[in-house]
Amino acid sequence: MNTPSQPTNQLTTQPTNHPKDHLLTLYCRMVLIREFELRAINERRAGLIPGFIHSCVGQEATAVGACAALNADDAITSTHRGHGHLIAKGGDPKYMMAELAARSTGYCGGKGGSLHMADFDLGILGANGIVAGGIPMATGAALAFQMRGEDRVALAFFGDGAVNEGAFHEAANLAGLWKLPVIFFCENNLYGEGTPQSKQSPVADLAMRAEGYAFPGVIADGNDVLAVYEATQAAVNRARAGNGPTFIEGKTYRFRGHYEGDPMAYRSKEEMEAWRQRDPIPAFRRRLIADAAASEGELRAIEDEVQAALDEAVQFAAGSPAPDPESALEGVYGETHGGSVF
Amino acid sequence: MTREIAFSKALREAMAEEMRRDSSVFLMGEDVGVFGGVFGVSAGLYDEFGEERVRDTPISEQAIVGAGLGAALAGMRPIVEIMFGDFVTVAMDQVVNQAAKARYMSGGKAQVPLTIRITNGAPGSAAAQHSQSPEGWFMNVPGLKIAIPATPYDAKGLLKTAIRGEDPVLFFEHKMLYEVKGEVPEDDDYTVPFGQAAIRRKGTDATIVAVGGVLPKAMEAADLLAKSGISVEVVDPRTLVPLDTETLIESVKKTNRAIIIHEAHRRAGPGAEIAAILAEGAIGYLDAPIVRVATKNVPFPYNPELEDFILPGMGDIVEAVEGVVGYTL
Structure with missing residues (x-):
């Protein structure tokens, strides 16, 4: 029961089954996420970013593959490791970087930071500082879509640690019971903060948790963006058809610590190196070239575009004003009954 | 024109009238539907509005509040019921970390029209886990509003204000008030503003x-x-x-x-x-x-x-x- 499904070193999906612009978009988004994270880490060291960062380096394929299967008006909830989810759902790196830099131009006016970025126009209901905190919310958004008869779905991202929280189980039970159009997307990176999944759960394949709630649980290679996309597409189709939720477990790995500065004494160099060999971005790049789905020049052009966009994002953040201290008192309530804060 | 009605009926009227005027309003909670609520507050709503809008839930307070919050963020105006105020502790993360802070964390953008109805008060020999009045705990949490009516008139008027508002409201209903009668106008569309003693x-x-x-x-x-x-x-x-x-x-x-x-x-x-x-x-x-x-x-x-x-x-x-x-x- 505690032996995980073994990931392979080969991507098994076929790029040639997908339109070229789709493949290039997937590649672009993964590179954008990776490079955004590396910039953010550097800018934090340089002092532009005051708060902590939980980077998703290594987990780009789950964010991009899952969000590629969603429409613009579908909703997601994200996690403390959420930059990738936001970018994959269409978040603008400029406003994200400005938010990390705690500027007035950031997504939350400098009040949320990494853990709380949201853009309701893009269906991003928020990153979250509480493990599993967003799962009931995604379930509720799906309830709203179902009640209004809309052809929309909600997808909750969460990690392997969240599956041990009560919020997951309460939401999964409700969603299974009411056949809500929600996808429970578990990014299993094998560690809940600094403790391996094997010490947190009696089961290695978390997808089996779905069985108790009467909906399918599927395992996808979380480092293969097309595998994630195809699994999510199937789940989305199922949800849109009124057949209820799906649990997707994307097996993946975070290359960096739980947070920047994490000494990572809880895992071996060998393990990290083995997973680095399975880095989702070079693997996908090699496949695109090998299958003649894209040329070296096209991919280079994408990589250059990403760097230019991030140069602009960092400049935008650094050049943006800090919020007025008085703005700390605003935005607590929608209706203030005559006073800004009670 | 006024008439004498019970506190619980005033609450029921508020919910029914708001559900009639706004299709985004719905009620969910434990035993609120077929049962009509353990204190009878939602009696008859299931018959009028059906199981879609008067939803019996599993005993899952985190999911009840959390799904209410998610539905609110997605444009609905949910009323969720916590059967006994003591049980709100099970949903504390969703109330305190999520609903209360969603607007502020997002820089003021999130709309959270969520009404959380919570019974409080000692009904007699209900002991330590069914008698508490937890309203004070939440006064320390910015982002929540707290209504605590004491008359049928206010029960109806404040509940309507809560449902029509844009913020999460904890709405405390004392169990021993449910049968208390008081004058309530025939006019079905009055509200009682928040922040006016x-x-x-x-x-x-x-x-x-x-x-x-x-x-x-x-x-x-x-x-x-x-x-x-x-x-x-x-x-x-x-x-x-x-x-x-x-x-x-x-x-x-x-x-x-x-x-x-x-x-x-x-x-x-x-x-x-x-x-x-x-x-x-x-x-x-x-x-x-x-x-x-x-x-x-x-x-x-x-x-x-x-x-x-x-x-x-x-x-x-x-x-x-x-x-x-x-x-x-």
Whole structure:
């Protein structure tokens, strides 16, 4: 029961089954996420970013593959490791970087930071500082879509640690019971903060948790963006058809610590190196070239575009004003009954 | 035109009328549908609106509040019910970390029109996990509004304000008020604004601030005290957040004495905050210490005599008022 499904070193999906612009978009988004994270880490060291960062380096394929299967008006909830989810759902790196830099131009006016970025126009209901905190919310958004008869779905991202929280189980039970159009997307990176999944759960394949709630649980290679996309597409189709939720477990790995500065004494160099060999971005790049789905020049052009966009994002953040201290008192309530804060 | 209806019927009317006028309003919670609510508050709503809009849920408070929040963020106006206030602890993350903060964390962008109806108060021998009045806990959480009606009129009017608002509201309903009757207008579309206290009885010698379910006791005590020549003003804050500090302070400036009564536990209960506000706003007018009459700082016992002993009773209120009126420096 505690032996995980073994990931392979080969991507098994076929790029040639997908339109070229789709493949290039997937590649672009993964590179954008990776490079955004590396910039953010550097800018934090340089002092532009005051708060902590939980980077998703290594987990780009789950964010991009899952969000590629969603429409613009579908909703997601994200996690403390959420930059990738936001970018994959269409978040603008400029406003994200400005938010990390705690500027007035950031997504939350400098009040949320990494853990709380949201853009309701893009269906991003928020990153979250509480493990599993967003799962009931995604379930509720799906309830709203179902009640209004809309052809929309909600997808909750969460990690392997969240599956041990009560919020997951309460939401999964409700969603299974009411056949809500929600996808429970578990990014299993094998560690809940600094403790391996094997010490947190009696089961290695978390997808089996779905069985108790009467909906399918599927395992996808979380480092293969097309595998994630195809699994999510199937789940989305199922949800849109009124057949209820799906649990997707994307097996993946975070290359960096739980947070920047994490000494990572809880895992071996060998393990990290083995997973680095399975880095989702070079693997996908090699496949695109090998299958003649894209040329070296096209991919280079994408990589250059990403760097230019991030140069602009960092400049935008650094050049943006800090919020007025008085703005700390605003935005607590929608209706203030005559006073800004009670 | 008015008529006398029970507190619970006033709440039911508020929900039914709001559900008729706005298709985004719906109710969900444990036993709210077919059962009609364990206190009968939602009786008949299931028949009128069906299982889609009057939803029986599993016993899953985190999912109830969390799904309500998610639905609110997605454009609905959910009313969710926590059957006993004690059970809100199970949903604490969704109330405190998620619903209360969603707007602020997003830089003011999130709309959270979520009404969380919560019963409070000791119904008699319900013991330590079915009797608490947890409203004070949430006064310490910015982002929540707290309504605590004491009359059928306010129950209906405040609930409508909560449902139509843009913020998460904890709406506390004292179990012993459900059968209390009071005048409610025939006009189906009045609301009661938040942040406006009601002066229930005018007086000159002392101000009683009565929070929620203790109002009937406070009024009775005031009647009794009037017979011995003590004129008591009774103020009902109606909402704890926002709190109508101006009306409270003005009343105390006039009477020069303040007694705060509530069924929440005494230590760090709503009375502690109200006392601090009165001290800040009217210390120079006070002729006696501000006094709190509240549930003693022990869990609720099962035995009826023990329970009576810890609850704020008529005798405690009368004694407290007489104490401050007779106080000499």
